[in-house]
Amino acid sequence: MRQFVFLLFIGILISLSSCRTDFVTVPSTGDLEFSKDTVYLDTVFTNIGSSTYTLKVYNHSKNDINIPSIKLGKGLDSKYRMTVDGMQGNQGKAFNNVTILAKDSLYIFIETTANSADANPADFLYTDQIQFDSGANLQNVELVTLIQDAVFLYPKRLSDGTTETLPIGDQKIYGFYLNPNDPVNGNELHFTKQKPYVIYGYAAVPSGKTAIFDAGARVYFHANSGIILTSNASINVNGTNSSTDKLENEVIFEGDRLEPDFADVSGQWGTIWLTDGSTNNQFNHLTIKNASIGMLIQNNDGTTVKIKNTQIYNSTNYGILAQTAKISGENIVINNAGLAGLACTYGGDYTFTHCTFNNNWNSSSQVAVLVNNYFLGAVPEEKNLVTASFNNCIIYGSYSNEMILDKKPGATFEYQFNNCLLKFNNVSNKFTNDPNYQFNTDAVHYNSILLNTAPKFLNVSQNKLNIDGTSAAFAKGNAAYLIPFDIIGNTRTLPPDLGAYQNMPFPK
Structure with a gap:
């Protein structure tokens, strides 16, 4: 009986509270x-x-x-x-x-x-x-x-109700061909600094055409978007040195989320994809931010992809993924990538001078530089690595070993490191007898190597890989590989510093 009275009392309270429909305000x-x-x-x-x-x-x-x-x-x-x-x-x-x-x-x-x-x-x-x-x-x-205000580039809606797509191999992807005579945008192959560009889907450069990016151009990519260079197509990025922190003459590729919370979020868009047979591709003073792969370069047609004064930051997978490519790189900075900052894979021909490759990605599988001569597809295949030459470079990061040389015996594997600072801690002596990592005794492949000494970058988390006079990279370069100006236009002194930046006092 007492329990019944208690439950009845609780029921009355609930009933009264549920009947209240207003507050005294x-x-x-x-x-x-x-x-x-x-x-x-x-x-x-x-x-x-x-x-x-x-x-x-x-x-x-x-x-x-x-x-x-x-x-x-x-x-x-x-x-x-x-x-x-x-x-x-x-x-x-x-x-x-x-x-x-x-x-x-x-x-x-x-x-x-x-x-x-x-x-x-x-x-x-x-x-x-x-x-x-x-x-x-x-x-x-x-x-x-x-x-x-911006120029918006995106796949068109076709008369049958479907949306424009691009044939890539056996697949079709959401994308479109840039039109040099578009009735609304005019020449879509010429990117100027007058307005920013916003790209939805993959914008493809048609065969025989060249996409030109003027100094100061800004291109923003929506999710799963990018640029594709088809066979016999070209890209010329013509940025120049800037005099202010606004990077007024730099060409910048990044995602279209402009809020500060997205400033350093990787994987916001796809890649700049140089497909098999693209030709005469040149990049100068380009910054690529927050892509899945900054540049994907596949088996270009024998002409050299020239990459100068270029920065690639916060890539989910790779900063540059090259497959049987031919690249000449000067004053390149790559910082933070989920797998590798620079991956020279499936053979190829590569020369990098005065470059800084750093990787502080929070993963034990990441490296700053990966070099191999094979591809693990359905049928594994080797390709000749004609050369992988690194001169006056810095290869560093947060992991014990920031460089992997992965050789298969079925193809040529030629590499050389001259006057480079390398992060390679031979943990547990795992690589003591590996012929690829004999830094002190292999004069054919290694000359004047600084091993496991800190470059003392200004601020890695803010992508500031500048050095000052206290860096281990200070004045350790070889004048034979000198690029006269650094990535931001400063004159290099002799002997030159390693990496993409001439040393300067850090701001106080």
Whole structure:
């Protein structure tokens, strides 16, 4: 009986609480507090929706309060939209009689989709404000977004309702051919600095054509996007040295997520893919960020891929993956890749001078440099490694061994390291008798090697692989391999430093 009375009492309490449909509130008096007084919605492209940003609104009083209105200053014409504690309001622009309990808070989620024509023409900023209440109790939180106009390149919708694709081997991928006479964009093979470019899918350069990138061009890739060089097609990236931190003359390839939280997130887009037979490819002053593979270079047609003054950062798999390729590299910096910064595989012909290859990826399987002469496909096959020459280079990272030379006996395997700083700790003497790693006694393959000495980079996590006069790489180079200017245009002194950077005092 006593148990029955107790359960009845609990039931009455639940019934009473569930019947309550309102709160005793007092009007807002303009004493709300906010997590920020201005919400900066980071740079967005014309007509592309932003990420969602959060504002928290606090009621620090002892009373449940009612806010008569929360609305956007530009009303229903505003390009911003909100949800307030999950409520949609009037088209996401206006909300009435919003309650905040005592000592509680609410969340406002804010997004925008705007056109560059909506922004202030002087600074391309689009602004509005969230207005809480009105009259004497009015409180505002400012909203600010930078709108960039851009050229959008993407597969076309065909007349049969399907979307344009590219034939790659036996497969078709989401992509399109760049058109030198596009009715909207004009010459899509010429990338200028006038507007940024946003690419959806893989943009292919047709056979016999050349894609040209002017100094200062900016190209942003959506997820699973990139550039493909077909057989007999070419790419010329013509960046030049910049004089400010804005890298105004650098050509930059990166993902299309412009928020700071995505600045160093790998794998946001695909790759720059030089397929079998592409020709006369040249890269100068190019920065590649956050790709799956920075460059995929496959069996080019015998002409040398020339890569100069190029930086490749935060690649999910490889910075450069070369397969039976021919590459001449000068002043290259590659930092952080899930598998290898530089992978010269399936044979080929490679020369790298004054380059810095570093890998601090959080994985025991990563290396800075991998060289082999085979491919493990359905039928394993070897190809001749004509040469892999590294001169005045730095090969370093966080793992014990940052270089792998993986030779199969069925093909030539020629390599040479001259005046290089190498990270190779022979843990447990595993490689003591391996003929590929006789750094001190093999004068055919190794000359003037600095082993396991720290280059003392400025800041690896920020991709600043500069060195100063205290670095082990200072003045250890050979003038016979001198590239007169470093990656940022500084004159090299003699004897030259190792790596892509001339030593300079670090900023204090």
